Amino acid sequence: MGEPLERRAVISGAAQSDVGRRLYRTGIDLTVEAALRAVADAGLTTADIDGVSTYPGFGGSFGGAMGAELHEALRLSLNWRSSGVETAGPLGAVHNAILAVATGVARHVLVFRTVVEGSGGPLRPGSGSGGGGGMSGSAGPFQFMIPYGAASAACWVACYARRHMHDYGTTRTQLGAIAVNGRANAAANPKAIYTEPMTIDDYLAVRMVSEPLCLYDCDVPCDGSTAVVVSHRDYAPDAPAGAVGVNAIGTAIRGRPSWDQFDDLTSMMMRHTAASMWERTELSVDDVDTAQLYDGFSWLTLAWIEAMGFCGKGESGAFVEGGTNIGPDGAVPLNTSGGQLSAGRLHGFGHLHEAVMQLRGTANIVVDNCEVVAVGAGGGPETGSLLLTKGPS
Amino acid sequence: MSGDSPPRFVLASPESEFYWRSGADGRLRIQRCGDCGRWIHPPGPACPFCHSRRIGPEPVAGTGTVATYTVNHKEWIPGFTPPYVFAFVELDEDPTVRIGTNIVGCKIDEVEIGMRVEVLFEESGEWHVPLFRPTGAREH
Numbered sequence: 001m002g003e004p005l006e007r008r009a010v011i012s013g014a015a016q017s018d019v020g021r022r023l024y025r026t027g028i029d030l031t032v033e034a035a036l037r038a039v040a041d042a043g044l045t046t047a048d049i050d051g052v053s054t055y056p057g058f059g060g061s062f063g064g065a066m067g068a069e070l071h072e073a074l075r076l077s078l079n080w081r082s083s084g085v086e087t088a089g090p091l092g093a094v095h096n097a098i099l100a101v102a103t104g105v106a107r108h109v110l111v112f113r114t115v116v117e118g119s120g121g122p123l124r125p126g127s128g129s130g131g132g133g134g135m136s137g138s139a140g141p142f143q144f145m146i147p148y149g150a151a152s153a154a155c156w157v158a159c160y161a162r163r164h165m166h167d168y169g170t171t172r173t174q175l176g177a178i179a180v181n182g183r184a185n186a187a188a189n190p191k192a193i194y195t196e197p198m199t200i201d202d203y204l205a206v207r208m209v210s211e212p213l214c215l216y217d218c219d220v221p222c223d224g225s226t227a228v229v230v231s232h233r234d235y236a237p238d239a240p241a242g243a244v245g246v247n248a249i250g251t252a253i254r255g256r257p258s259w260d261q262f263d264d265l266t267s268m269m270m271r272h273t274a275a276s277m278w279e280r281t282e283l284s285v286d287d288v289d290t291a292q293l294y295d296g297f298s299w300l301t302l303a304w305i306e307a308m309g310f311c312g313k314g315e316s317g318a319f320v321e322g323g324t325n326i327g328p329d330g331a332v333p334l335n336t337s338g339g340q341l342s343a344g345r346l347h348g349f350g351h352l353h354e355a356v357m358q359l360r361g362t363a364n365i366v367v368d369n370c371e372v373v374a375v376g377a378g379g380g381p382e383t384g385s386l387l388l389t390k391g392p393s
Numbered sequence: 394m395s396g397d398s399p400p401r402f403v404l405a406s407p408e409s410e411f412y413w414r415s416g417a418d419g420r421l422r423i424q425r426c427g428d429c430g431r432w433i434h435p436p437g438p439a440c441p442f443c444h445s446r447r448i449g450p451e452p453v454a455g456t457g458t459v460a461t462y463t464v465n466h467k468e469w470i471p472g473f474t475p476p477y478v479f480a481f482v483e484l485d486e487d488p489t490v491r492i493g494t495n496i497v498g499c500k501i502d503e504v505e506i507g508m509r510v511e512v513l514f515e516e517s518g519e520w521h522v523p524l525f526r527p528t529g530a531r532e533h
């Protein structure tokens with residue numbers, strides 16, 4: 001193929017609002033905070049912003065804010081705006097922004113994901129702790145799981161984790177390495193929710209939620225907003241904090257778009273997502289300096305590790321066991337800001353933010369000479385990825 | 394699961410209504426294509442394989458294998474008293490027909506991947522909700 005169009009885009013700015021539990025702030029309030037910080041970080045003003053993209057936008061889950069709300073709150077003047085939940089997972093909002101910039105429809109797109117889950121309030125089945133998707137309230141695909149009390153993604157992911165253990169001998173001690181690694185890294189992240197030290201014995205002793213997933217296999221709801229500015233790469237030299245290059249996007253949805261009917265019960269859609277990303281680049285998994293891989297549930301990270309190719313199919317348990325390979329000094333430093341299990345469910349955008357910080361060399365835990373970062377977000381049929389580079393690709 | 398039945402929140406669509414009513418005569422039915430013969434689940438408006446509109450419910454044996462499962466220790470929906478098993482069962486007629494269900498009629502720790510199971514139905518209002526139990530198990 002010719003040069004993939006996504007390489008015309010860079011991430012020129014990135015920022016977060018305050019992140020925490022019980023902030024008792026509205027989604028749009030958090031969004032404006034993150035957005036203004038990201039625009040300033042990019043060396044721009046709101047007058048330069050001509051595009052807005054978000055996930056999920058109107059009608060989506062996990063609280064948040066609509067693109068139109070941010071548009072109005074900052075009195076933006078836009079050439080393009082997009083939101084939606086039928087994307088390649090939450091990073092679909094970034095993909096859309098990249099494509100808008102690459103095609104010249106917009107030049108500086110403000111992209112955000114806001115969650116308001118940590119302030120109590122009534123929980124619907126499928127929301128709150130261990131949520132994600134859940135009860136649709138209509139006769140959709142979840143009608144075949146809700147009557148059986150399987151109202152949370154925890155139940156569905158647990159079924160995949162169980163089969164992975166059955167087929168490949170993956171153990172809970174191996175799975176626990178994801179949670180323990182996240183907790184250790186979160187200690188350096190001032191915005192993380194849980195920072196107290198955790199050992200593998202702590203992990204093994206905590207109560208079960210949906211076997212084989214225990215409490216520490218499920219991420220922690222929080223309130224917070226993450227915003228990035230996607231700009232044309234022509235702007236890169238002027239980005240004061242340094243522009244991060246977009247080398248490849250991973251967007252494929254090649255199997256059945258279903259939590260329960262996917263052909264393989266030991267992998268999920270990220271298998272196709274990552275494959276499509278590698279098809280668009282001359283880089284390989286060996287070039288990746290750190291990986292920021294979704295951990296809404298710890299098993300999803302194992303699935304991402306295999307999908308990205310850091311190890312073979314079924315080998316992720318052995319790969320992560322003991323934490324050496326995935327620690328800050330390991331072969332593939334993983335979720336260096338603590339991930340969602342400990343730092344809070346920012347729905348993939350915490351991983352994206354950390355990727356930008358690593359490529360700028362400004363992360364709380366610095367991966368030396370970081371030039372290439374793989375980011376993967378989502379689970380089930382809703383997964384997307386990005387291959388990012390230090391400077392334009 | 395023991396004691397009172399949990400709330401069965403069935404939200405049927407026009408395409409799936411037959412599935413939730415099928416157990417009235419003790420038979421499980423799955424949508425099947427009248428042209429290519431493939432089984433279709435969840436049911437839809439056309440055959441996804443040959444796009445034929447000649448589709449309809451057809452009885453199956455109601456036997457299958459546990460492909461995977463989870464034991465829930467959290468009351469994800471009020472009335473589902475933990476621990477309870479949610480499982481995916483692959484039907485004998487076509488293992489790509491994967492059915493979410495509860496496994497009943499045995500001890501929780503007897504459930505395992507590969508276990509042979511058969512359908513039974515729990516009446517819930519106008520619906521007959523398909524559940525599965527180990528093949529040859531007593532009434533639950």
Ligand SMILES: [Zn+2]
Pocket residue numbers: 426427428429430431440441442443444445
């Ligand atoms: Zn057909």
